[in-house]
Amino acid sequence: MAKKIGVWFFTRLLVVVAFLLVLNEIYKSTLYPRDVQKYSRVKNRIDSAFALGDIIYLGESSNTSFNPWTDTLNQSIGDFLQLYIQDGRRVEQITHEGYHPGLFLKMLNLLPEDVQSGKTVILGVNMRTCGPTAMFSGNEASNQREALFYSRRPPLLTRIFMGLHFYDNRNELERESLKVQWWRTQKLPVPEETVMLWNEGIAQNCHSELSPEIKAMAGAYIKEFGFILDDENQRVSDLKEIVNICKAKGINLIFHVLPPNRYHAKRLFGEKLVKIMDANHDFLMERFKQWGVETVDNYFLNEANEINAAKKGSYFTDQWYPTEHFNAHIRRAIAENIAARMLKKSPESQEFQAIKSGVSLQLEQNNYPNWSIVMPLSDSLIRTDILN
Amino acid sequence: MLLASYFFYGFWKIEFAGLMLLTSLLDWFSARQLHKSSVKSVRLFWMWFAIGTDLFLLFMFKYFNFALGKSWIADALYHHNETAWIIELGKYTIPAGISFYTFQSISYVVDVYRGEEVPENNPIKFMLFVSFFPQLVAGPIERFGKLHTQLFAKYSPQLEDLKNGGRLLLYGLFLKVAVADNLAGVVDQFYSNHLQYTGASTWLAAFMFTFQVYYDFFGYSLMAQGAALLFGIDLMDNFNKPFLAGSVPEFWHRWHISLSTWFRDYIFIPVGGNRSGKWILSFSVLLVFFTSGLWHGANSTMIYFGLSQGLLYLFDRFIVGRRGSEHPVGLFLRRLKTGFFFMITLVFFRSQSLDQSFDVYRILFQGVHISNANAAELLKLSAESQVWLFLTVGFVFDHFIMKNRADKWFGNQNLALRWSVYLFMLTAILLFGGAVNHPFVYFQF
Incomplete structure (x- = not known):
């Protein structure tokens, strides 16, 4: 049975490989330039x-x-x-x-x-x-x-x-979770210690005199620049x-x-x-x-x-x-x-x-x-x- | 096989493999305990203990943001580095396939309680039943009696299984990558900016999403069957030409069959089913569809999807009945109506919010445009010719040419035709596969 399966498998594999070689040439000269234009500016x-x-x-x-x-x-x-x-x-x-x-x-x-x-x-x-x-x-x-x-x-x-x-x-959610993890764990030389706490502080209690727009902007600055290389x-x-x-x-x-x-x-x-x-x-x-x-x-x-x-x-x-x-x-x-x-x-x-x-x-x-x-x-x- | 299944699942998130292990061991243990006792209350206790813990875990992880995510417990956990990861894990990811394997495991416990199955003594074997990788993340939801017997039967590779398994894998991949993913590109375009499109475009998007979700899930189911068949295991058919259904009840006998039969056996019939009059039947149907909606996701759009299907089910059952089903034209119109009902309710399924759903309905049925754009400024949704080609090929093959399952159909064709179709599908997959990543729609469930 194993021999029979082996012969069956390899003959088909050969056909598929030959087909792929031909298909590659066809693709290269037909759709590939369009795909480059479309997906890789x-x-x-x-x-x-x-x-x-x-x-x-x-x-x-x-x-x-x-x-x-x-x-x-x-x-x-x-x-x-x-x-x-x-x-x-x-x-x-x-x-x-x-x-x-x-x-x-x-x-x-x-x-x-x-x-x-x-x-x-x-x-x-x-x-x-x-x-x-x-x-x-x-x-x-x-x-x-x-x-x-x-x-x-x-x-x-x-x-x-x-x-x-x-x-x-x-996807975006997975990337978001990595961001959040970083913001939570990397220690910064500031009293708030992490981006997460720093940002929360601004959003929730501190600086209540700030307008929401400025709070959002401040949060963005912390998130973008608050990291240690x-x-x-x-x-x-x-x-x-x-x-x-x-x-x-x-x-x-x-x-x-x-x-x-x-x-x-x-x-x-x-x-x-x-x-x-x-x-x-x-x-x-x-x-x-x-x-x-x-x-x-x-x-x-x-x-x-x-x-x-x-x-x-x-x-x-x-x-x-x-x-x-x-x-x-x-x-x-x-x-x-x-x-x-x-x-x-x-x-x-x-x-x-x-x-x-x-x-x-x-x-x-x-x-x-x-x-x-x-x-x-x-x-x-x-x-x-x-x-x- | 067990190691392969856990590796497959844990490769994505090792923590969630632990969750599946916990579910498996709890259900294995509970089933054994209830089987040991002849006292009804004890047996009931263990059954409900298993179901309760399964549903609790499902609720906590799948409906995390709905349940735990906003509670004081989450706040407390999140502010400790040692426990914060739990919140991050739950907040940003749902364990893939948790609804599928939880339901599969629950069915085992209930079947043991009912005396329809003898509990498995070996926890390793039971763990494999729950985690068998081809059907782990999106079904079909198999029953213990059928899958367990096959998993542990003596097996030697059969050429016919390999052939058929390969055929199902190829055909399933074609439906997913060439048909569904290409449709998804058009549908996403519409839903990212739905107010800016014309009424005709809105109808087109609704139409295309119907077939996107079908070929996405049907394609996956075929691949699951194909992968399992390579190991000599025959999984159940999850779809049976649903768009040939003449009524909503018939549609649900043809669509996601493993879930529909699960609901039938474990909710519909125990609640009363169709043996106790119209009111109980109506209640049972609505309960099933409400649960089905909730099963699809913890948000109001899914509940509306489920309930609207439930109401249409009752409408078809009590009002339309079997009218027109004997005549070819009547049958055609019935099929059209059933497909139309499904297409319309899927707007809830696809929308990000109820507001978006109602916007889309307003455009579909009232032709009202909520955006400030003039008619001339509205966008027209269009699909490239390959999208139409593959959709047509998929639909004609699936609903009219293949009278039985794809692998059997391929097996009955002569070499030239068979390989022509293979190479056509291979070309479509390789050269026209959707460029944007669209995970399987049902992975999120």
Whole structure:
């Protein structure tokens, strides 16, 4: 009986394998391009960006987001960077909302070793993506599905993995539970000890004078930035792996650290939350130094600091939630700092000043937050609630 | 097999494997105790002890957020690191298949009480009856007498079982991945923004959800049967062409048969059934459908779903009767009516809240749009051609071509036709499987 079953099984297996080989070829030349277009928007960009560009900017939404009400200059950080890089090198960009080092790592893994040598990759490091809120975001399942296509495996196999959901496809509820677990268990150097207790305190009893909107905003800031980075953090491991891969492939890698909204964090909590954020920043900078990766530190970027913000209004386009979405002032300044490092020039150099003045008129005219036309700005409420 | 079943279940959440173990051991012990005694009160005590603890555990875990989640006990537990995980576990996850294995286990205890089954002496064997992995998470809900005998019969692999098991797995996977998951994409699109769609789109969404839930669950049931058959175990058929039913009572004889018969044997008949007049019958029917609604989930939409089916059952039974059933046209209209009734009540089943259900009903029956959008701004729900193709293929095959179970039908076809269908289904699964993850609808129950 066993022999009979064996023969029966293997003959059918052979037929199926032969069929799959043919199907793979048919799929590759018919439906696969459509699936890439539909389910993995930036897949094709990876090949073209690395083929055409000398400098490849990998960014999440901070690269391109702008405030449609006030920010009439919509150039991305990568676009501004190209303004400064005038030595003939071409800047290409791969931007995807909600992306993080784990997904950029998959992109870089995809690149063949031989053709990449000498190219420069600039990766925006968004500290918030290392925290549980971003790490267990509801968008992650669709991000992971997209990343299935960053692979050299036979296209049919990718389609099978997608159809059978063979990737990290935990649903929002499962991710929510992981977030909550983190918020409950990770100890913070604050009297409330954990994000959970800190947030509960704000929501329930303390600060009863605060408006519900500000309480919600304060809760969001705690949840987004209230974490302690260490070497066990998945994003830190991913960043380290990116450094290793780039070294192995001969790619020049530059990390640039994005500025968080320290201004609002300070307005809401004084030094309490900012200290945690700064400690995480210091941790990352120390690791980057250890790994020997070139880093442009925009964490304390002048344009994003509280002095300017208090004077002119925040340059962060999301006023009610902590994001790294900036108006053109910050995007340009970030690009300038990156370019200065790459070209080994001072931002104060004549050449840079000339470029800056080329866009400054537009910036001055168009890019101050207009307090009267945008949605109510949290800053005005914070001022009412806390400062008065 | 027991280890494989517990590994399969515990792989997802080890804590819930412990819960299943507890249920199994309590019922095994209770059944033995009641069997030992000839005193009715003692026997009753052990039966109700088992049922009570089973339902208590089911209630606490499945209806956690409804029951314990908001209580002071939850608050107290949550503020201690040692116990907080219990609350997080209960709050964010429901033990998969808890309703299925709890009902299966209860049926065993009741059958032993009634003297229809002899209790199993070996707890390991009983644990396997409760946890047998192909049917653990979404049924069919098997009876001890049928499954236990097969599980422990001497077995040597049979080529015919492997063939039939493989056929059922393939066909079930086709129905789930190619038909149901593709329909789910369209339905989700509608329900994520239901007020923005036209009336015609609302009808289309209701229609598509009817077949999504059917092919999702039917597909799973076939795969469960197929997986079990690979081990020589023949599980019961859970569906029998339900959309050919001419009445609501007949529909429930064809839909989720293992649950319907469970309700019949353990609630409907003991309460009075159809032997004690119209009022008792009506009460029994409504009780069954209310319980069935509650079984599906601890929210008002599911209770409305159950009760509306109950009322339609009584309407068909007492008012429509057998009118038109002898004539082909009449029969066709009866089938249409039954399918329509089911489709309409499923709006409760799919909606996230009662408000959403009533919004959908208003659009369906009054053509009233609650959104401020102008008619021209309303969205039109559309489905890609593959969705229609697979739905048509699934329906025609399932309801008209296959006169008996899929594996038998395949076995009777010639090689060329058989393999053409296999390869068609394989292509559909591999190239057109739904891209968005839609867990089996009945996993949540």
